[in-house]
Amino acid sequence: MLIFLRSSLLKSFSTKIISSFIIFIFFTGINLQAQDDGKKLFQICSACHSIGKGKLIGPDLKGVTERLDRDWLASFINNSQAVVQSGDEYAVKVFQEYNSIPMPPNNYSDEQMNILLDYIENFDKAPKPVETVAVAEAPEVEGEYVFMEETAYPFANLRISFIISAIIIALSLIDLFITKIVKTRFIHILIILISGAIITEVIVTEAISSGRATYYEPDQPIQFSHKIHAGDNLIDCNYCHFTVDESKYAGIPPVQLCMNCHNLIKEGPYTGKEEIAKIYASLETGMPIQWVKVYYLPDHVYFSHAQHVAVGKLECEECHGDLTSVDRVQQIGDLSMGWCIECHRIKAVQFIDNDFYSRYTKLHEELRSGDINQVTVSNIGGDDCQKCHY
Amino acid sequence: MIRKAFNIAITGLILLTMTLTSCKHDRHHPGYVFMPDMCYSEPSDAYTVSHVFSDSLTMRIPVKGTIPRGYTPYPYKAKSYTDQIAAGKELVNPVPVNAETLATGKAQYDIYCMLCHGKKGKGDGHLYTSKKFPMKPTSLVEKYVQGKPDGELYHIVTTGSLSGLMGAHGAQIKSENRWAIINYMRSLAMK
Numbered sequence: 001m002l003i004f005l006r007s008s009l010l011k012s013f014s015t016k017i018i019s020s021f022i023i024f025i026f027f028t029g030i031n032l033q034a035q036d037d038g039k040k041l042f043q044i045c046s047a048c049h050s051i052g053k054g055k056l057i058g059p060d061l062k063g064v065t066e067r068l069d070r071d072w073l074a075s076f077i078n079n080s081q082a083v084v085q086s087g088d089e090y091a092v093k094v095f096q097e098y099n100s101i102p103m104p105p106n107n108y109s110d111e112q113m114n115i116l117l118d119y120i121e122n123f124d125k126a127p128k129p130v131e132t133v134a135v136a137e138a139p140e141v142e143g144e145y146v147f148m149e150e151t152a153y154p155f156a157n158l159r160i161s162f163i164i165s166a167i168i169i170a171l172s173l174i175d176l177f178i179t180k181i182v183k184t185r186f187i188h189i190l191i192i193l194i195s196g197a198i199i200t201e202v203i204v205t206e207a208i209s210s211g212r213a214t215y216y217e218p219d220q221p222i223q224f225s226h227k228i229h230a231g232d233n234l235i236d237c238n239y240c241h242f243t244v245d246e247s248k249y250a251g252i253p254p255v256q257l258c259m260n261c262h263n264l265i266k267e268g269p270y271t272g273k274e275e276i277a278k279i280y281a282s283l284e285t286g287m288p289i290q291w292v293k294v295y296y297l298p299d300h301v302y303f304s305h306a307q308h309v310a311v312g313k314l315e316c317e318e319c320h321g322d323l324t325s326v327d328r329v330q331q332i333g334d335l336s337m338g339w340c341i342e343c344h345r346i347k348a349v350q351f352i353d354n355d356f357y358s359r360y361t362k363l364h365e366e367l368r369s370g371d372i373n374q375v376t377v378s379n380i381g382g383d384d385c386q387k388c389h390y
Numbered sequence: 391m392i393r394k395a396f397n398i399a400i401t402g403l404i405l406l407t408m409t410l411t412s413c414k415h416d417r418h419h420p421g422y423v424f425m426p427d428m429c430y431s432e433p434s435d436a437y438t439v440s441h442v443f444s445d446s447l448t449m450r451i452p453v454k455g456t457i458p459r460g461y462t463p464y465p466y467k468a469k470s471y472t473d474q475i476a477a478g479k480e481l482v483n484p485v486p487v488n489a490e491t492l493a494t495g496k497a498q499y500d501i502y503c504m505l506c507h508g509k510k511g512k513g514d515g516h517l518y519t520s521k522k523f524p525m526k527p528t529s530l531v532e533k534y535v536q537g538k539p540d541g542e543l544y545h546i547v548t549t550g551s552l553s554g555l556m557g558a559h560g561a562q563i564k565s566e567n568r569w570a571i572i573n574y575m576r577s578l579a580m581k
Contacts (some may be wrong), residue, residue, distance in 0.1 A: 103532060166402065216419070219418065261517070
């Protein structure tokens with residue numbers, strides 16, 4: 001009997017604990033969520049206000065919800081100047097006390113206002129978020145890092161012709177010395193010569209192409225996605241590569257620039273917090289991120305982005321391809337001399353109304369008289385050796 | 391005789407496997423440099439690892455107090471309201487308002503500001519409307535911003551906003567372009 005009683009007591013006690021625990025978790029969960037939203041809303045206030053840490057630009061907001069009426073607070077937060085100008089005694093006093101610095105107007109809905117005021121009221125009482133809760137709230141990773149479509153290897157046909165030529169040579173050699181089916185030796189030699197020429201051609205093409213970096217697509221230290229930044233978010237290339245129109249280099253943005261957005265955006269859609277955290281780490285240690293250079297020109301070639309972008313008015317994608325649709329950068333052109341010269345010969349320069357070319361009087365005259373209908377880069381010395389090699 | 395044929399066949403096979411394996415294209419490999427003379431720079435290039443300094447940084451942080459030639463020091467501190475007011479009183483917009491500077495202003499605005507503040511400056515930029523950036527950017531055409539003097543706006547563009555939600559754009563945008571942007575902002579409010 002005693003045992004039974006004890007066990008039932010224990011049972012009811014334990015269910016009570018469990019249920020209260022569940023209720024506790026439930027409520028703290030909701031509470032945490034609201035506090036989280038409040039924290040986000042308060043971020044904008046925290047530039048000028050603290051809660052319990054003394055005056056900043058504006059007054060300390062600790063206990064402000066007890067000192068003042070909520071409706072009054074709401075109207076002051078959304079349009080402080082209107083309240084001050086209406087002659088409200090307390091508002092005028094506070095305004096003057098804090099060097100007449102107006103508080104910027106806000107545009108919070110009633111619901112947001114309640115969350116914000118609750119956050120300020122419960123700031124000290126707010127339970128510290130438990131580690132496990134944070135893990136449970138970790139965002140699900142949506143999508144994954146997609147790569148540029150595998151470009152078909154363009155010399156596949158060459159490889160096949162190489163193999164076929166090699167087989168033909170082998171067969172004709174065998175016939176020449178062993179089987180001797182074809183009697184005229186001249187045919188063997190002709191076949192061997194032609195196949196040999198094809199093989200040489202293939203080897204030369206392959207050797208040249210293996211000295212070029214087309215399709216080079218290295219892994220970067222951060223899985224940065226051009227597709228998200230320039231494609232989905234429509235960020236202008238110049239926003240980050242801001243030296244492109246005045247420098248030889250387009251410029252790799254410093255991490256401080258990333259912080260213009262990533263001060264608030266801490267999670268990416270592909271990799272969550274992991275990759276963005278590398279920016280913060282770099283910012284903290286002061287060590288730059290070691291991006292891998294994709295488009296490399298040898299030191300004996302001079303190339304300037306400023307010349308091509310600011311004067312030549314080329315768009316980025318003319319050389320770098322459409323980066324708004326791919327995540328990782330892949331080298332598009334082969335950056336050979338032929339590649340440069342080909343464009344210099346075809347590309348018409350924006351010649352009229354371009355201060356940079358105002359000195360080419362002869363060409364201007366010819367354009368005006370109609371002798372030529374366009375000026376290419378070759379016309380203004382784009383084919384000369386010393387234009388790029390000096 | 392058979393031995394001879396066998397030898398030839400073996401040689402052919404070896405050649406075949408060699409060709410098949412030799413030209414493997416690897417996206418991680420930038421290709422070979424056949425003549426490396428003058429291909430790699432002797433001095434450290436921009437954005438390369440330095441072998442001279444122990445911290446391996448090629449780009450050095452200038453000695454404290456160094457200023458570039460022709461640079462006017464900017465005495466106003468970031469995130470300081472008093473400095474912001476001082477900048478508003480002391481700085482004068484050197485860029486005249488005309489069609490040319492407004493065009494520059496628009497071009498620069500579209501690159502650096504439109505993303506958050508919107509095409510018409512109403513604070514409805516793509517980053518906010520697509521819910522990427524959680525905070526509503528300030529509307530540039532309303533009285534709160536338009537009521538500030540040019541110098542104050544210049545200070546905010548240069549060092550970032552008081553709240554820190556807008557970052558400093560002084561390094562990205564040239565000084566005269568910042569003034570041109572402010573001129574363009576004024577023209578947005580008039581429309």
